[in-house]
Amino acid sequence: MRNDAELALLQRDAAHLIHPLHNPAAPSTGKVWVSGEGAFLIDANGDRYIDCLSGLWNNTAGNGRRELIEALSAQAQTLAFSSGYTGSSNARAIELAERLSALTYPNINHFYFTSGGGEATDSNLKMARYYWKLKGKPTKTKVISRVWGYHGVTFAAMCATGIASYKPMFEPTMPGFVHIPSPYPYRYPAPADAQSQGIAAAEELEKAILAEGADTVAMFIAEPVQGAGGVIAPQDDYFPRIREICDQYEVLFVCDEVITGFGRTGKMWGLQHWGVQPDLIQFAKAITSGYFPLGGIGISDEIADVMSSSGKPWMHAYTYSAHPIGCAVALAMLDIVEQEDFPAQAASKGAYLMSGLQAAFGDHPHVGDIRGLGLMCALEFVADRDSKQEFDQTLGIGAQIHAAGVERGMFSRVRGDVYCIAPPIVTAQTTLDRIVEILQESVKSVLG
Numbered sequence: 334m335r336n337d338a339e340l341a342l343l344q345r346d347a348a349h350l351i352h353p354l355h356n357p358a359a360p361s362t363g364k365v366w367v368s369g370e371g372a373f374l375i376d377a378n379g380d381r382y383i384d385c386l387s388g389l390w391n392n393t394a395g396n397g398r399r400e401l402i403e404a405l406s407a408q409a410q411t412l413a414f415s416s417g418y419t420g421s422s423n424a425r426a427i428e429l430a431e432r433l434s435a436l437t438y439p440n441i442n443h444f445y446f447t448s449g450g451g452e453a454t455d456s457n458l459k460m461a462r463y464y465w466k467l468k469g470k471p472t473k474t475k476v477i478s479r480v481w482g483y484h485g486v487t488f489a490a491m492c493a494t495g496i497a498s499y500k501p502m503f504e505p506t507m508p509g510f511v512h513i514p515s516p517y518p519y520r521y522p523a524p525a526d527a528q529s530q531g532i533a534a535a536e537e538l539e540k541a542i543l544a545e546g547a548d549t550v551a552m553f554i555a556e557p558v559q560g561a562g563g564v565i566a567p568q569d570d571y572f573p574r575i576r577e578i579c580d581q582y583e584v585l586f587v588c589d590e591v592i593t594g595f596g597r598t599g600k601m602w603g604l605q606h607w608g609v610q611p612d613l614i615q616f617a618k619a620i621t622s623g624y625f626p627l628g629g630i631g632i633s634d635e636i637a638d639v640m641s642s643s644g645k646p647w648m649h650a651y652t653y654s655a656h657p658i659g660c661a662v663a664l665a666m667l668d669i670v671e672q673e674d675f676p677a678q679a680a681s682k683g684a685y686l687m688s689g690l691q692a693a694f695g696d697h698p699h700v701g702d703i704r705g706l707g708l709m710c711a712l713e714f715v716a717d718r719d720s721k722q723e724f725d726q727t728l729g730i731g732a733q734i735h736a737a738g739v740e741r742g743m744f745s746r747v748r749g750d751v752y753c754i755a756p757p758i759v760t761a762q763t764t765l766d767r768i769v770e771i772l773q774e775s776v777k778s779v780l781g
């Protein structure tokens with residue numbers, strides 16, 4: 334039940350605020366949040382909820398971290414803003430680029446900062462096109478991405494995103510964006526004679542490159558684990574084969590680590606699970622644990638050399654590129670990630686959570702798939718487990734389970750009938766137990 338204070342706030346909200354993914358006239362199923370404590374959020378009613386998606390996958394360190402608050406405040410007092418245009422800089426941005434250089438892949442040592450993930454996608458798209466122009470291959474402009482991939486919703490990022498519902502309102506999309514199927518271990522229909530499901534899914538990329546013409550393809554972009562698309566981790570042989578294909582056809586491999594970076598999957602970077610190195614990466618979210626909007630891209634030495642030797646300025650600019658406060662918060666956050674070993678914590682807590690989910694739902698007739706990597710998991714609900722038949726989407730089973738979870742003190746997000754579970758990395762074991770209990774009660778209330 335909402336109290337009067339929350340109802341009054343929601344009324345004022347409806348009068349003036351436009352929300353992402355929401356019709357202004359529709360009744361709100363959201364919450365008015367007023368505070369946070371560690372892995373919990375508190376609403377205007379005074380009720381506590383487990384923050385089962387770390388905000389939007391970003392708040393891995395949880396609420397109330399003194400180190401982040403102090404770094405933010407100290408930087409705001411010293412230098413609130415300075416421009417990074419035409420070579421100006423600030424000490425925090427310089428330190429952050431150095432630090433990321435040591436933390437990312439050995440070939441990636443040059444960074445451009447943005448305010449978030451969608452801007453990072455745009456920056457990488459422009460970088461890839463520019464690189465091929467400088468290499469004397471200006472026809473290499475196309476972008477291949479995957480169904481269920483999410484890379485943001487700026488116009489160019491939306492074109493790369495592979496979740497269909499984001500596009501009809503804004504079509505036509507830009508030409509030159511091609512989507513291949515997701516490797517989706519639970520659903521990808523590999524041919525019977527395929528070497529393996531992962532290889533067959535990776536070879537969808539080769540098919541697309543050949544169909545488009547390798548001389549027209551600039552880059553392939555992929556998340557190590559598809560996040561917003563429903564927490565889809567690929568087969569172990571998928572990304573090694575993707576790397577080979579990209580090398581063979583001279584296609585840049587852009588790794589979107591916006592959710593998976595900084596420990597979420599049990600390693601510092603998601604792609605490290607498969608020993609594969611990208612040509613470009615992008616990151617955002619957990620780099621500041623959501624305390625300040627910051628993202629960015631990292632590019633290989635080869636791309637950086639080509640760019641520098643052109644002698645031309647990089648005609649791409651955001652006012653908030655390398656914002657000193659964002660960079661200061663990111664530096665404090667990297668201290669936390671390293672000192673508290675977030676990758677190891679995500680690995681062990683993820684394994685614990687997964688065993689709880691398996692014990693609770695392993696035999697459930699409507700839980701088709703229990704999946705995840707590190708502290709990034711999902712349950713996929715189906716009408717029939719044997720045939721993997723989906724529920725009629727008009728039933729809104731996922732939305733009902735989400736609502737039942739909210740009633741019991743847990744807030745997350747669903748993709749259709751896939752319930753996503755990615756709490757802060759600092760979440761206590763007892764809270765992980767409670768997540769499983771709430772899910773059990775919620776699923777029982779909706780599906781029996």
Ligand SMILES: Cc1ncc(COP(=O)(O)O)c(C=O)c1O
Nearest residue numbers: 449450451483484485589591592
């Ligand atoms: C993998 C990935 N890339 C890009 C984005 C877009 O980031 P933003 O919402 O900060 O633009 C997201 C956001 O969820 C994401 O998950």
